[in-house]
Amino acid sequence: MFRRLPEIETALKTAETVAFTIDGRPASARAGDSVAAALLANGVVACRNMPVSGAARGPYCMMGVCFDCLVTIDGTGNRQGCQVRVAPGMAVETQNGKREVER
């Protein structure tokens, strides 16, 4: 679980926040957050289930090398959450198993 530093929490009240959804639920993040950071900031520690065992996984490296933070973003699966910035209205879905055809 993660939280914002107090100075940033204060700034977020006035600065631009980004509204997006996680599995259809409304959520908000700081402009500039990666999708993976935005998930953690919203208390979502697991973002996908493994194709092999089904075990839950969450962001591990936050720099684009581990692929544990794969999520579906605006309908496209297998996106690296740590490499994409959260955008207004973005629909982020946790990913169950492997990427589906056409997603």
Next chain:
Amino acid sequence: MSAPNSSYDFDIAVVGAGPAGLAAAALAASNGASVVLLDEQAEPGGQIYRAVTETPVRDRKVLGPDYWHGAELLGPLRDSGAVHWPGSTVWSVARPREDGPDGQRSIQIGLSRDGAAAMLTVRHVILATGALERPFPIPGWTLPGVLGAGAAQVLLKTSGLVPSGATVMAGSGPLLWLLAWQYLQAGARIDAILDTTPKENWRAALPLLPGFLRSPYLGKGMKLMLEVRRKLTVIGNVTALRAEGGVGSGGNEGVLKSVVYTRNGTEHRLPADTLLLHHGVVPNLNLANATGCAQRWDEQQRCWRPTTDEWGATSVEGVSLAGDGAGIGGARAAEEAGRLTALDALHRLGRIGREQRDRSAAPFRAALDRALTGRAFLDTLYTPAEAFRVPADDTIVCRCEEITAGAVREAVRLGCSGPNQAKSFLRCGMGPCQGRLCGPTVTEVIAAERGISPAEVGYYRLRPPVKPITLAELAALPKTDADIDAVFKH
């Protein structure tokens, strides 16, 4: 921008906008070469200076003066005229060909940007791909709530996020202490630091201490460690570690619940919502490997590193390497190595003579030597214990394909001789991370099982694309008539 080269897209492409890449691109472009700086992140800085232009953490004492030095590299880059393309993922660097527009050497680079692929033709490539955290395979390291210490630092720098709830840090090496210190400055909670530095490392490291006493890092490092030790619970001599899952304190299932560690032969359990692991860093060599650059096993740093000469030149003509991607030396060393590599690239492109290259290099080489002073001491002291490099059977080594150390050993008994064979036996290393998180471990597990050295076992042979690319991105590549002729029957 400096005068574009009419027949190539750029004279030099630099891959990676960390300290080495920023310094290399700025120096090359300010000497008249046309330079493109390609980087995956949205802002320059690499990982060590991540988000230095836009971090929400305004209180300068939280991240410390070394971090803010990164900002000093950006002015020279801007003034140099180098073109910076953030958000660019380089997935291939082709072997050089002698078919450039002027009959000279040309190198094709494949990259993805804004969802479309593109090819660039350049004369010289400088790889500045930096480092990644050494794999730290323990039972349960795949549970949500377990992250790399480097990942936690990225979250702090980019988003001002720190752990809440019970937090344990575990491992060994300077970054662990730096992050703990930064968390202290930020007022974040740390319940315990589990230090896995093996006692016996001191015996091997002590003869190297005189070198370290001259290191510029000594004073800073000692001050930082003393402050952390005074204010936090540091538990030393940890010889075994595992993360246990269950229902977390946030109510989620299948996430980290506790950390179990062994000290003096006794097991102890700590409740934990977040576990941050760190066992030093290793070169991020996937792109160099896939480009065909020769590499060697570094016994002191216990990792593979691409072979380079004193100018960063690799075994592939026209491709050079700067910074931690060529062997771990830290940010300041990377910066100086970037400048040396750029000077040599300018020389190879005929822009400066040998004498000018050598004369200009002298101050950078002296600074590089200073930055590397004492490195051997740190490398030796912080070598992770064998139990953490060669894990027990039930530990997952390949996170992508969920392959355990036991499965790798079983494959060895069936005749698997090295990491490449492990791919066909087990799919080990064949997931999307392409061996980044298992490569060093798989090499060491196979070496131990076969009773030979990691150097003899070898490493994964990697091929482009070095990062997964979608068919849609590939289909968006501009096509020449020759490309179309190649696939259509007439």
